[in-house]
Amino acid sequence: MRAAYASKFDDDNPLAALAVGDRPEPVPPGDDWVTVEVRASSLNHHDLWSLRGVGLGAGQLPMILGCDAAGIDDRGNEVVVYPVVPTPADPRGMSILSEHHQGTFAERVAVPRANLVPKPAELSFADAACLPTAWLTAYRMLTTKGRVDEAEAVLVQGAGGGVATAAVVLALALGKRVYATSRDAAKRDRIAELGATALEPGARLPERVGVVIETVGAATFDHSLKSAAAGARIVVSGATAGHEPKVNLRRVFAMQLEILGTSMGSAAELADLLALCRDRSVRPVIDSVHGFSAVEQAFARLHSGAVFGKVVLDHTR
Template sequence: MSIMRAAYASRFDADDPLAALVVGERPEPTHPDPDWVTVEVRASSLNHHDLWSLRGVGLAADRLPMILGCDAAGVDPDGNEVVVFPVVPDPADPRGLSLLSEHHPGTLAERVAVPRANLVPKPAGMSFVEAACLPTAWLTAYRMLTTRGRLADGGSVLVQGAGGGVATAAVVLAVALGKRVYATSRDPAKRERIAALGATAVAPGARLPERVDVVIETVGAATFDHSLKSAAPGARIVVSGATAGHEPTVNLRRVFAMQLEILGSTMGTAAELAELLDLCVARGIRPVIDGVHGFSRVDEAFARLHSGGIFGKVVLDHTT
């Protein structure tokens, strides 16, 4: 049996997820369907989804050991440079689909198997490291702003908790689309970096100069009241996460009086990923990267993600 190096969850540890991470040898990927192909991974990036998997959230025990990772860019069997769209059909899942690393082995390996339809051409002017940042966090932000948030109908955006992958991506994309962008962070140093990206950085809960048309909400209970108060009449509050509590108190009087929309959003489609890549090329957008780690130092990359101090994406370069 052929083997490859990979980073995988060997067990679950809710208190110390890094203790459940193993870097070692795993079998080469297999194809559950004739339409699947194997991609040689050149770069991948980490998401908090990987830490949740190590904690046992969203990953069943009977799937262990499971190779982690949703994001990757690499080379397909025909030699084409591609970006991997990580959502795969899955009749065993109640949603009818799953992310790589939930039911099928993920991208933190030398090779990954995916449906051929999940391969999106990588732009020639974009590196593998840059492209590997886009399929999860950046795609989530893009869909939140465009498909769900209908940003074209408005000129202003509030991004709560900028610093993490989705929120930072939302800042960069909204600025590139020519919108007025406000972004919050508890960390003064991160607020400086947010301002350098073209947004107006504010402390959490601070009153904004205007009410906004779209709110990007990934924090949850800690910021949701501020999101409601910052929303203009008819605004869209788009939610894709709840890192600081998933049961906020919601003032329903404000919701109906201001005719607000509270919209859930998760990931995106392969077509939206292609749109995002085109936008990045057209506007000269490059993802914000916290740091690039060689695959031999995947433990350090996970520790950096787990630290909570990241600004942008944590990336693995599989060539080193």
């Protein structure tokens, strides 16, 4: 079957480590696993890090890339693949597809049957394929960790990337006032079109917020602290611009702030996210859709840093 996979590692030029070609059909390792025919998948920065060799060893190559997918299961059901797999060999006790188990950038992928979540008919395969990693992370940040139902306003740092853009859309769908920052003027225009108040990084907000979504790190963390209302939750799922920020602990205890880390979410949360998208007509922000025959172009688009939303692969073409 055709697949996109890491054939080697290249930290300086990860695109040079990407290979596209025939790979063996997936072999489910147990009776509780099933093979899914992939109709659509979406890219994450995790895929670029894999090509750089982060989280993979040479002994795991070649590794089919991809965490996110939607498709058809062995019973003919339309499903979304939850990408977190129990993995005793991993120190975390789990891994996501394309780490210890072959990923979703292929015609077919093997996953535990428990990882299949029904796809609402109202969502296309392309829409559904955007949700399991970035959008699920944003949903968990807002709901389970951020308790956004207790807040009136949300700040999203570094909107434009997959998680941050998802957080903007979801917070708006949940009825919150949303402020979002970006260094890029064009991305600020796109943020405003979504319905949020777009700001330059570090700009003073008209109010303090109850939830801050942090995926940037050191470059924005002081602003996040200063923008948080008393008792606010600052939820962190990334550190693209520095992982060792200076933290004013006096502000943390005086304002009784909560700094919470999170990553991904549960299969039940993915089901809740799908229901929210169905019931409130929420659709993922898609930067571009590429046929699987143009997978190299999709990776180049993600690597460019110019994306706004998700980069999607259509496996039917």
